[in-house]
Amino acid sequence: MTVELGHMALILAFALAIAQSILPVLGAARGDSRLMATGDVSSVGICLFIGISFAALVWAYATSDFSVVNVWQNSHSLKPMLFKITGTWGNHEGSMLLWVLILAVFAAAVSVFGKSLPEKLRANVQGVQGWMLATFLLFILLTSNPFLRQVAPMEGQDLNPILQDIGLAIHPPMLYLGYVGFSITFAFAIAALMEGRLDAAWARWVRPWALAAWLFLTAGISMGSYWAYYELGWGGWWFWDPVENASLLPWLSGTALLHSALVMEKRDALKIWTVLLAILTFSLSLLGTFLVRSGVLTSVHTFATDPSRGLFILAILALFVGGALFLFVLRANSLQAGGLFAPVSREGALVLNNILLSTAAATVLVGTLYPVLYEAVTSALSPTGEGAKISVGPPFFNLTFGPLMIPLLLAMPLGPLLAWKRGDLLGVAQRLMFVLGAAILAIILAYGFIEGGPILAPLGIGLAVWLILGSLAELWARANFAKTGLSVGLRRLAGLPKTAWSTAGAHLGVGVMLLGIVMVTAYETETVATLKPGESVKINSYEVRFDGLVPANGSNFTGQGANLAILRNGVEVDRALPSKRFYPARQMPTTEAAINAFGPSHLYISVGDVLQDGSVALRIWWKPWVTLIWFGTIIMVLAGFYSLSDRRLRIGLPQQARKPTKADAHAV
Amino acid sequence: MWPASWIGLAALVLALLVQPPTALADDARTKALFHELRCVVCQNQSIAESDADVAKDLREIVREQIGAGKTDSQIKTFLVDRYGEFILLKPVLSWHTALLWLAPGLFLIFAFLLLIRRFSSRSVAVDDRLNAQEEQELKSLLKEKP
Numbered sequence: 001m002t003v004e005l006g007h008m009a010l011i012l013a014f015a016l017a018i019a020q021s022i023l024p025v026l027g028a029a030r031g032d033s034r035l036m037a038t039g040d041v042s043s044v045g046i047c048l049f050i051g052i053s054f055a056a057l058v059w060a061y062a063t064s065d066f067s068v069v070n071v072w073q074n075s076h077s078l079k080p081m082l083f084k085i086t087g088t089w090g091n092h093e094g095s096m097l098l099w100v101l102i103l104a105v106f107a108a109a110v111s112v113f114g115k116s117l118p119e120k121l122r123a124n125v126q127g128v129q130g131w132m133l134a135t136f137l138l139f140i141l142l143t144s145n146p147f148l149r150q151v152a153p154m155e156g157q158d159l160n161p162i163l164q165d166i167g168l169a170i171h172p173p174m175l176y177l178g179y180v181g182f183s184i185t186f187a188f189a190i191a192a193l194m195e196g197r198l199d200a201a202w203a204r205w206v207r208p209w210a211l212a213a214w215l216f217l218t219a220g221i222s223m224g225s226y227w228a229y230y231e232l233g234w235g236g237w238w239f240w241d242p243v244e245n246a247s248l249l250p251w252l253s254g255t256a257l258l259h260s261a262l263v264m265e266k267r268d269a270l271k272i273w274t275v276l277l278a279i280l281t282f283s284l285s286l287l288g289t290f291l292v293r294s295g296v297l298t299s300v301h302t303f304a305t306d307p308s309r310g311l312f313i314l315a316i317l318a319l320f321v322g323g324a325l326f327l328f329v330l331r332a333n334s335l336q337a338g339g340l341f342a343p344v345s346r347e348g349a350l351v352l353n354n355i356l357l358s359t360a361a362a363t364v365l366v367g368t369l370y371p372v373l374y375e376a377v378t379s380a381l382s383p384t385g386e387g388a389k390i391s392v393g394p395p396f397f398n399l400t401f402g403p404l405m406i407p408l409l410l411a412m413p414l415g416p417l418l419a420w421k422r423g424d425l426l427g428v429a430q431r432l433m434f435v436l437g438a439a440i441l442a443i444i445l446a447y448g449f450i451e452g453g454p455i456l457a458p459l460g461i462g463l464a465v466w467l468i469l470g471s472l473a474e475l476w477a478r479a480n481f482a483k484t485g486l487s488v489g490l491r492r493l494a495g496l497p498k499t500a501w502s503t504a505g506a507h508l509g510v511g512v513m514l515l516g517i518v519m520v521t522a523y524e525t526e527t528v529a530t531l532k533p534g535e536s537v538k539i540n541s542y543e544v545r546f547d548g549l550v551p552a553n554g555s556n557f558t559g560q561g562a563n564l565a566i567l568r569n570g571v572e573v574d575r576a577l578p579s580k581r582f583y584p585a586r587q588m589p590t591t592e593a594a595i596n597a598f599g600p601s602h603l604y605i606s607v608g609d610v611l612q613d614g615s616v617a618l619r620i621w622w623k624p625w626v627t628l629i630w631f632g633t634i635i636m637v638l639a640g641f642y643s644l645s646d647r648r649l650r651i652g653l654p655q656q657a658r659k660p661t662k663a664d665a666h667a668v
Numbered sequence: 669m670w671p672a673s674w675i676g677l678a679a680l681v682l683a684l685l686v687q688p689p690t691a692l693a694d695d696a697r698t699k700a701l702f703h704e705l706r707c708v709v710c711q712n713q714s715i716a717e718s719d720a721d722v723a724k725d726l727r728e729i730v731r732e733q734i735g736a737g738k739t740d741s742q743i744k745t746f747l748v749d750r751y752g753e754f755i756l757l758k759p760v761l762s763w764h765t766a767l768l769w770l771a772p773g774l775f776l777i778f779a780f781l782l783l784i785r786r787f788s789s790r791s792v793a794v795d796d797r798l799n800a801q802e803e804q805e806l807k808s809l810l811k812e813k814p
Contacts, residue, residue: 233719234717236717239712239713241711241712242712343787351783355776355779355780355783358775358779359772359775359776359779360772362771362772362775363771363772363775366767366768366771366772367768367771370765370767370768374764388752388753389752389753389754390753390754390756390759390764390765391706391753391754391755391756391757391759392757392759392768393704393706393712393714393757393758394703394714394757395703395704395757395758396757396758396759396768399758400769400772404772404776526699591719608719
């Protein structure tokens with residue numbers, strides 16, 4: 001019964017979404033306030049109904065109702081409760097429902113928090129959100145319905161073991177909050193184009209939403225990276241996998257959008273470009289979500305691909321991306337260009353940021369799609385109809401993406417120090433002299449004290465130091481300790497606007513992340529050892545001793561773990577239990593690595609083959625400073641949250657009524 | 669001019685960062701080569717990372733060939749003849765991949781050309797007089813405060 005209720009709620013949500021697609025836009029065109037106001041009601045209603053629908057599906061999973069096909073395909077009665085619930089979105093249908101739920105939550109958020117928006121803009125935004133909701137609800141109802149019933153089998157087929165992890169509880173929801181968050185900026189862009197009105201106020205409304213989406217996306221990608229790192233068993237943290245790339249694309253253009261919206265808000269420049277970025281970012285989000293589902297990309301993420309969905313998906317992409325770009329081409333010229341600036345200025349630095357980020361996005365996009373398109377083209381040309389296959393893997397991306405990042409990172413500390421309109425590059429360089437000195441010192445020290453590794457790795461360390469200290473340079477300069485003394489300086493620091501702090505924080509996070517990347521890429525070591533019980537192997541200053549095999553079973557898997565002791569100078573400092581598991585329901589083996597943290601570094605151990613004589617093959621990595629990669633992204637996310645808490649950005653807040661003063665009385 | 673030379677320099681920096689120089693040790697060279705070859709049955713893994721049997725066999729082949737004194741490109745050619753270009757994670761630079769490799773450079777050049785055009789066309793004298801609407805807005809703003 002609950003399941004039918006969920007299905008019914010989904011259909012009702014679809015009906016309401018149809019209404020929201022038409023009425024507010026019609027109202028905006030006619031200037032009819034009552035029609036426009038319907039969007040406020042329908043968006044909240046849609047959110048409620050999809051919420052009910054989602055809750056019904058979660059309920060079916062929690063109670064292991066195998067009469068629901070989707071639950072039967074992806075769950076198992078013996079699974080721990082947490083994974084039963086998270087399994088709801090560990091498959092195509094369920095994750096689509098989560099996707100559209102988040103879309104509805106954001107649409108309702110615009111209605112609830114956007115009271116201060118101009119009436120017409122709000123109505124058009126809600127209309128665009130209505131189109132998206134209606135389309136995706138139709139997609140779910142027609143091709144991906146999670147509520148289909150069958151005669152209940154005794155037991156479910158279980159969830160892919162790799163997904164039975166706490167990561168599934170956090171990573172997809174975070175990522176979707178990011179992807180779908182950009183639907184708001186997209187809707188604002190379309191609404192602005194429809195109305196033909198675009199000003200700094202528009203950017204002020206759009207920026208917090210873009211920021212919110214960006215920080216969820218950042219957190220989601222970072223979380224996914226960490227999940228892959230510990231789950232897949234060979235300690236990589238970024239694979240240039242097509243699906244990872246698909247999430248990186250909107251992140252790159254979303255980062256560009258954040259920066260260009262800043263220029264638009266402060267200086268009323270780069271308007272057309274900002275709108276284009278808003279459109280592209282959500283288009284790339286759609287591409288990220290759906291290209292994965294259409295089955296054209298091979299990747300570990302591709303669950304449940306079905307060719308019948310492919311066409312529908314391509315139609316949706318063509319409709320929204322093509323439609324939006326068409327509208328853009330029609331209307332972009334009617335938008336007035338704004339403030340002027342010199343090439344060397346804060347705006348100029350942000351333009352450089354935008355160029356490099358969008359080139360990087362284009363590079364990743366081309367690299368990701370090239371094998372697919374190449375195969376399609378060659379198969380069309382060949383008489384046998386068989387396409388040629390090529391791979392575009394990490395070496396390509398490292399060679400193309402990396403060099404684009406280097407000038408971006410070098411210029412990063414300069415940007416915030418440059419003045420708007422016309423900057424003084426020499427003055428900025430002088431203020432960064434100490435930072436430059438520190439970076440050079442770091443390079444020299446790295447050459448002197450670190451043995452082995454690539455010859456140029458110390459330069460990478462120097463770049464990271466340049467970023468970390470350089471991001472603090474603006475705060476330092478504005479506090480002006482040297483002239484004002486400690487107490488005044490501190491007071492000045494506390495009085496700085498939140499955006500100054502969050503800029504510094506986000507840039508600092510990038511520096512910290514880079515430091516981790518350079519350290520682990522350049523100096524990690526890998527050791528393969530086959531040990532009998534009692535034997536040990538030396539890794540750096542640590543020793544790993546194998547104490548024998550132990551069973552490591554769970555409710556829905558059997559496993560075998562290698563009981564290890566980690567010693568330093570002959571003293572045991574930690575224990576580790578890397579294991580191999582077997583999930584009978586799916587007939588699938590998995591490797592569970594053991595990760596032992598020592599400061600910011602990891603000793604990463606995974607078990608290979610177990611031999612007849614009781615010895616095990618171990619692969620042991622020493623990963624120096626690897627945690628800084630994720631620590632850096634955490635700093636970036638926190639900085640984003642801090643900026644979001646800025647009162648000036650809180651558009652939901654009702655305009656503070658100005659207290660009437662004597663002056664007002666005079667004016668009247 | 670400077671973007672192109674930048675890219676060249678940066679590419680060099682990165683290439684050296686990512687791949688330790690082959691002169692270091694034979695072992696480093698072998699590992700670097702592992703990272704450039706795809707485990708042909710896996711979803712998206714190099715043979716350095718994969719535990720699949722095919723990856724193990726491929727690693728063995730690479731070790732043998734290196735032992736036999738073959739160069740990297742000879743080994744790659746040998747593998748491409750057997751498994752096709754699909755095995756190369758770093759696509760060859762040729763006519764059919766020209767667009768792929770040139771895309772970043774072309775995009776960058778295009779962006780900078782656009783930028784140059786914008787700055788040169790907009791450097792003419794700025795009309796900073798207010799238009800009628802702005803005049804109106806200014807008046808109403810001034811009215812608010814005495």
